Amino acid sequence: MATANTRVGLIGLAVMGKNLALNIADHGFDIAVFNRTTSVTDEFIKENPITPGKLIGCQSLREFVAAIARPRVVVVLVKAGPAVDSIVQQLIEAGLDAEDIVVDAGNSLWTDTIRREKEYAGKIKFFGSGVSGGELGARFGPSLMPGGDPASWKHLEPIWKAIAAKVDAKTGQPIPGAEPGKPVQGGVPCTAYLGPNGAGHYVKMVHNGIEYVDMQLISEAYFLLRSLLGLKPDELSAIFSDWNRTELDSYLIEITADVLRQRDPRNKRKFLVDVIVDAAGQKGTGKWTASNALDMGIPANSIAEAVFARCMSAIKGERLIASKKLRGPTIKKLRAGTAVIEAIRQALYCSKICAYAQGFQLMREAQKEYNWKLDFGTIASIWRGGCIIRARFLQKITDAYQINPQLVNLLMDPYFRKEIRNGQDDWRKVITLAVQQGIPAPAFMSALAYYDAYRSAVLPANLIQAQRDYFGAHTYERLDSPSGEFFHVDWPAANRPELKV
């Protein structure tokens, strides 16, 4: 039986849990670990006999709770949903008390985190934290998005700051060099306290919503390059590598270049991308973001579009049938000149700015709804390293919110205004080409629609208001009367005098 002296405990030894535990141990923290299937714990301990901080494998939750120094910090990495509640209940039964902190580091819905914090108050302190960076991030430095009560954060903070990805304070560039057992020295950690209750999980959700658009936009750029220019995957890989030396420098562009040059392990003459079924899966965080945007009435149309694009891809069987029946223009190949490639790059870049603008607009609204005080500069800064959307571009967003913390929309920031001014002719040309040639580019298009609508002083919603008043007496406001004064016209009577009795 272990003595109560490990600094922290972790439950759930799937890939993310194992890697996070090793990352924590790498930084010298003794850690107790537990997994429902105990053979997994045994294997894990056997595979990792020597770590800078001790790994203590526990066979029961009682043993696990007894192994951790008080106040106990227990990181939970089980499947989001009922498993989290089940584990918390079991931990309480196994001896956790009101001073102990349970950190849900899974992809939980932020409203569940709000509920759990209330529900378990007085029994344990429930704390939520988003974790992004995939398996490698968890192992060598993720971006961590904590939310909960500030007193609990004080206990978690040293661990979270130690294990998070590090970036250079000035340039925001990730500091490389982490290896097993050799944590990164120096730099600023990609984690910061974001706010109470569900704030961390909410920010993580929006991160994922943005990630959906980022991936969709890159796929559309790939598809346009391929369809219009007839380039092969390895040629496309070289283009993405070039782009990775521009403003688009990011993890997702980098892995795209890697993916596109990967050969099929079954047949080296083929590229792997060409044998992968074009039907995207999803686990729900993009959908949560889009449906939350609908609930709050915030136009995050590119985020929704990216989710729908995955849904469209998933009905592959229907698309195969439709492709034989529904006609469109025949694609005329263009000469692969640098101008077209640069135009597509600009379209991707401008669309990406709009996607981030939407994500931050969502967070602005959510903070009103939930009474949080989110610091958008800090959020952008902790996304600079470790997470899937990490990018050089996030330094520019950090700067934008540091210059003006009250920035209403990222599109209004002088730097981003200039970037879109420079890129928008190309952006429009690429979308025109896509339309003329019948190549789907829904996220490019929805981002441009967002941009054009956002910069419109006048939209056709006057007509919508008139229609609503016509059929449902929903009333309308007038431009020449104070706001809040509502009018109604007896439309049938005004237009169809013969209906008057």
Ligand code: 2AM
């Ligand atoms: P397992 O190895 O026993 O399946 C990801 O699924 C991780 O969450 C795994 O470590 C898994 O444990 C754990 N997990 C899933 N559901 C759980 C539950 N209801 N209780 C405890 N652990 C659970």
